[in-house]
Amino acid sequence: MLKFANAKINIGLHVTERRADGYHNLETIFYPVKIYDAVEIQSAEELGMEIHGSELKADDDNLCLRAYRLLATDFDLPPVKIHLLKRIPIGAGLGGGSSDASATLQLLNDQFKLGLTDTQLETYAAQLGADCPFFIQNKATYAEDIGTKLSPIDLDLSAYYIVLLKPDLHISTAEAYKNVIPLTPQVDLRRAVQLPIQEWKLIIKNDFETGLFELYPQIAEIKRRFYELGAIYSSMTGSGSAVFAIFEQETDVSELNALGQVFLPMDL
Ligand SMILES: C[C@](O)(CO)[C@H](O)COP(=O)(O)OP(=O)(O)OC[C@H]1O[C@@H](n2ccc(N)nc2=O)[C@H](O)[C@@H]1O
Ligand SMILES: Nc1ncnc2c1ncn2[C@@H]1O[C@H](COP(=O)(O)OP(=O)(O)OP(=O)(O)O)[C@@H](O)[C@H]1O
Structure with missing residues (x-):
């Protein structure tokens, strides 16, 4: 199963408060943009990952593997091989890693019929990174708290x-x-x-x-x-x-x- 994982932009971003846990409260508008990574999962003998188009390492920090491991704590998942094709630049503020993580959660949910709702997927996504939950619904959204409290908004830039x-x-x-x-x-x-x-x-x-x-x-x-x-x-x-x-x-x-x-x- 394959999914194209798109990038996001922030239209406005207010950092409002430094929190005791080291994170910051913010207000921002997330908007999806048409630049894509591709994430594919295949059944395999053991858990593995291959990355194409990037120097990024397929180590334990990789957000796709972290997404798999997170779901595997609650579900009896068979091993998979994850193929990731990177196109979204890293360290760019485009949320590429976060999008890959959420795409992996969605692929595993679909492939193994876990029956998770978007709200449940967003809760898992929030454990992987502040930007991750937005990518589950992937629509123009107003975000608060650390970026994980989401309210959809009416904004369509497709004519631009x-x-x-x-x-x-x-x-x-x-x-x-x-x-x-x-x-x-x-x-x-x-x-x-x-x-x-x-x-x-x-x-x-x-x-x-x-x-x-x-x-x-x-x-x-x-x-x-x-x-x-x-x-x-x-x-x-x-x-x-x-x-x-x-x-x-x-x-x-x-x-x-x-x-x-x-x-x-x-x-x-
Ligand atoms: C800058 C933004 O991209 C705006 O959308 C996000 O706030 C960043 O979100 P992200 O990359 O998913 O961030 P995470 O992977 O959760 O956190 C990376 C690091 O960024 C800092 N961090 C992140 C989000 C937030 N609201 N406050 C923070 O202070 C923390 O030091 C954290 O250790
Ligand atoms: N699949 C992945 N793709 C990209 N980066 C990943 C991935 N898995 C782990 N990372 C790590 O996450 C870090 C941030 O990646 P990402 O591309 O999301 O950041 P960013 O472009 O600064 O976006 P944002 O700050 O908006 O989340 C990288 O330094 C990288 O080491």
């Missing part, structure tokens, strides 16, 4: 052209959180995304940008260049380093190739 650029920079999520200063939000993101997208630029921000733009001016430069090319909204996603841009129509961004790897939306 979304482009991503990932500079040659790997940002660790934990490091990014260590350097962010929690703030009380001045804007209600759920309301802000209902405004015309042309107004988002003035209102919607990602709190990680302040510190990371200072540390890595090349990320700020990407955002500036997207606006020069006519983007109606552009932002770093999650804790970086990728930047996305929303255009009203298909736009040639090839002049930005020197700044990093460009990802164009695709249909499967």
